[in-house]
Amino acid sequence: EIVLTQSPGTLSLSPGERATLSCRTSQSINSDYLAWYQQKPGQAPRLLIYGAYSRATGIPDRFSGSGSGTDFTLTIRRLEPEDFAVYYCQNYGSSPWTFGQGTKVEIK
Amino acid sequence: EVQLLESGGGLVQPGGSLRLSCAASGFTFSSHDMTWVRQAPGKGLEWVSTISDSGGTSYHADSVKGRFTISRDNSKNTLYLQMKSLRVEDTAVYYCAKNAGTHWGQGTLVTVSS
Numbered sequence: 001e002i003v004l005t006q007s008p009g010t011l012s013l014s015p016g017e018r019a020t021l022s023c024r025t026s027q028s029i030n031s032d033y034l035a036w037y038q039q040k041p042g043q044a045p046r047l048l049i050y051g052a053y054s055r056a057t058g059i060p061d062r063f064s065g066s067g068s069g070t071d072f073t074l075t076i077r078r079l080e081p082e083d084f085a086v087y088y089c090q091n092y093g094s095s096p097w098t099f100g101q102g103t104k105v106e107i108k
Numbered sequence: 109e110v111q112l113l114e115s116g117g118g119l120v121q122p123g124g125s126l127r128l129s130c131a132a133s134g135f136t137f138s139s140h141d142m143t144w145v146r147q148a149p150g151k152g153l154e155w156v157s158t159i160s161d162s163g164g165t166s167y168h169a170d171s172v173k174g175r176f177t178i179s180r181d182n183s184k185n186t187l188y189l190q191m192k193s194l195r196v197e198d199t200a201v202y203y204c205a206k207n208a209g210t211h212w213g214q215g216t217l218v219t220v221s222s
Binding site for chain 2: 001033035037039044045046047050056088090092095096097098099100101102
């Protein structure tokens with residue numbers, strides 16, 4: 001099983017600041033199968049990024065994904081008030097699919 | 109518009125059974141793999157099961173293998189999760205998702221407790 005480790009656990013930032021979230025996999029994965037999700041309290045997750053860097057439909061361009069191999073990054077260029085949430089990375093290349101434990105982006 | 113509507117959750121005793129359903133609309137259901145993901149209260153996301161578009165292939169997490177079965181009825185645009193021998197640790201919100209997670213339902217809560 002491929003383990004995904006996200007860091008930091010919590011990121012305290014102010015609106016307008018840049019957020020950089022990390023996702024490290026326990027072994028090299030095909031970047032075609034690395035996704036990022038946003039989840040707000042009481043809501044279902046929402047797909048942000050698939051294939052490591054492709055934005056899903058309707059996702060603002062302040063969200064960007066990068067990385068390959070074992071190291072992947074989600075960057076939020078300038079935080080908007082609605083961006084404060086929990087973010088998960090996911091490997092869906094082969095069973096078992098796995099999620100990282102999440103990074104909470106909170107208002108400083 | 110893609111819509112996924114889960115149902116069937118509720119309170120069940122340890123060792124009991126439950127069947128979840130996910131009614132899909134707004135896309136060609138029979139052309140897409142479907143997935144169940146769960147989230148225990150206050151915890152992160154856990155992949156549970158995935159089934160191919162035809163229903164011919166399915167995968168389950170080790171934590172549910174032998175107890176849960178994913179299936180689908182393409183004539184009814186409906187995805188299912190049959191859960192047996194339920195444990196307290198199966199308590200979670202269960203989400204159905206299109207493909208790996210392009211679209212998600214609102215979730216249905218399963219509580220396993222005596």
